[in-house]
Amino acid sequence: MRVSYGDRPVPSMLGEHADLDEAWLKDGWLPLFARWLLDATEYVASDGGRITEPNAMVLGTVDAAGVPATRTVLCKGVDERGIVFFTNYESAKAQHLSANPAASATFPWIPLARQVHFRGAVEKISSEETLAYWRTRSRGSQVGAWASRQSQPLGSRDELLAAAEDVRERFHDLDELPVPPFWGGYRIRPFVVEFWQGGQDRLHNRIRCEPKDGTCQVSRVQP
Template identity: 55%
Template sequence: MSEQNWLNELRVSYEVSGITEDQLLPTPMQQFQTWLADAVSAELPEPNAMVIATVDSTGAPSTRTVLCKLVDERGFVFFTNTNSNKAKQLAANPQLAATFLWLKLHRQVHVVGAVEEVSRAEADEYFATRARSSQIGAWASEQSRPLTSRDELVTAVAQYEAKFAEQDVIPTPPFWGGYLIRPKYVEFWQGQRSRLHDRFRYELSDPGFYGRSVLNRADAWQISRLAP
C-alpha cells in the first residue's frame, strides 16, 4: 500500500438497521433523547460530546469539542469561559452549528440554531455540581490566552486552591457561564449499506415559531427525508 493512497483502503461496512419515517418521534428533542439514551446504553465515551462551529468577524470558521450539559424543551446547553474565543465569536455572531457523532452506532445528529446566554442563576446551579478541582480550574484558566509554560497554569491553580481553602462553596467566576442553542433545524443521520444512508431533517414549520417554547410541539416541526 503506497503512502499516497492508504487512506483509500480504510472501509467500514454499516451493518445496522435503518430508520423510517414511521419510526421517528414527533419532535427533534424527543428523537434526540432516544438516540442519546442509546449512546449511553452502548457505553460510548462521552456521548454528550458535540463539535460546535462558530465564525469570527472575518467569516473564518472555528470548531471545537464541548460537552452538552443539558437538553430540555428549550434546546441544548453547554458551559464555558465567557472570555474564550468561542464566546467572543458568539457575542459577535450568535449563530452556531453542532454535531454529535456516535461512531459505534453509525449515527450523528447535526443541529443549527441561534445561541443566547443562560441566566446567572442557571450557570451558578450547574457550577455548584462540578468537582471542586474543576471549579478551581475554571478560576485558574484564562482560556485561550498564550502561556509561557504549563508551570504558569499549575501556579495559578495553586494560588486559587489557597484562596478558596477555607471556603466550602466556591463561587462561579464572573467570566464563566452557559449558552443555550435554540435549534432551527436538527438532522438525524444513520449509516447504511452501500452508503445509502438514512437522513431525516426536522425543521420549524413556521419561522414565527423560532425562539418560542414550541420545541416539544409536534405541529411546530416538518420532517423531511434527505438524499444521502
C-alpha cells in the same frame, strides 16, 4: 478507509437494523435525540468498549472575519428549548458568538453509526441556570474554571498549575467556590436538527426536523 454501516447491529427505537423513519419525529426532535443519547450512553461493544463522553459534541462557530472554527465540548443540558454547553465568556468561541450568535453542533456516535446535527441561534443562559450547573461540578473542575484564562497564551504548564494553586489558596476557607464572573452557559436554539443513520453502500438515512412555533417540519434528504 471505508467502513460498512449496514451490517452493524445497533439498538434503535424499533429494534436492530430498523431504518430511521419520519414517524420517529412525530413528537419533534427531543424524544428521538434523548433516546439516541441514552443508547450512546448505554452502548457496550462486543469487546466491552464503550462510547467515551457520549454527550460530547463538535461545536462550530464563525469569527468576525467569517472564518469558521470547530472544537469538541460537552453538552450539559437538553430540553425543548435546545442544547446547553458551558465555557469561559472570554474564550475564542465566546468572542465568535459575540460577533456571530449562531452555531452548529454535531454528536458523532460512530460505533452506533449515528449522528445528530444541530444548527441554531445562540444565547447566554440565565445566571440561575449557570449556578445550578456550577454546583454539580467537582471542586477540582471549579478550580480549573477560575484558573484558566481560556484561549489566552500560556508560558508553560507550570504557569497554569501555579494559577490553579493560587485559586485553591484564595478559596481554601470556602465550602463552595463562587461562579467566576467570566464563566457561564450558552444555549443553541435549533432551527434545524438533522438525524443521520449509516446505511449500506453509503445509502445513509438523513431526516431533518425544522422546529417552528411549537411544531416540527420533518423532511427526508438525500445522503
